[in-house]
Amino acid sequence: MPLGKLPDEVKDNILTVTMTQGIEALKAIIAEGQRNENRGLMKPIPAELYPIIADVNNDLGMIIVTANVELNMAKILNIFPKIESKLLDILYFLEKQFGNLDDLDIDIESKSDEELERIINHIYVMIYNDNSVTLGNNNKIKDSNITSGSGI
Structure with missing residues (x-):
């Protein structure tokens, strides 16, 4: 079904799915879909x-009784490696800051309050800051100032 000339914000709302479930719930959703x-x-x-x-x-003659957006299973399955990668990045960063984490014990006494705040902020950015490439029509690299044109 064509979305016509809907505003981009409405199209994004229709075509974007936010996964807020926990990992186990997401696995159950995938298993049910399979x-x-x-x-x-x-x-x-x-x-x-x-x-x-x-x-x-x-x-004006279009009558829509029901409409759904089918989710791409490959993209859903790709959520798990992305989470794993983020967790490994965080653990690697923590190990660089606090030393060997094999005992799963982080000695925060060795860091000042400012250093701990900086570490927490860095982890926050690692988790919530997504500087990824968006695929599809009108591709964009988020947070980029690169522009396209015929003068290249």
Whole structure:
């Protein structure tokens, strides 16, 4: 179903799925999707958007009874290695700051309050700051000032 000339913000809202579940819940969702082979994982499009979608497509005869966005299983499965990679990066950073973590004991007494605050802020940035490449039409590298043009 074409989304017509919906504003980009509305398209992003329809096409973006935020996974807020824990790892075990996400594994259960994936297992359920794999058991139900004829129907993948879906995100429903809110019914209040149906007339707006018909309107932007200039199709007054369009009647939408139900609409879903099918989720890409490969992208969902890719969540696990990304989490693992982030955790390993954090552990590597902590080991650089505090030494060997084999005993799973971090001696915070050896650091000043300012150093601990800096370490906490660095870990926060590692977890929440996603400087990744967005794929699809109108590709962009987030937080970049690179522009495209014919003068290259």
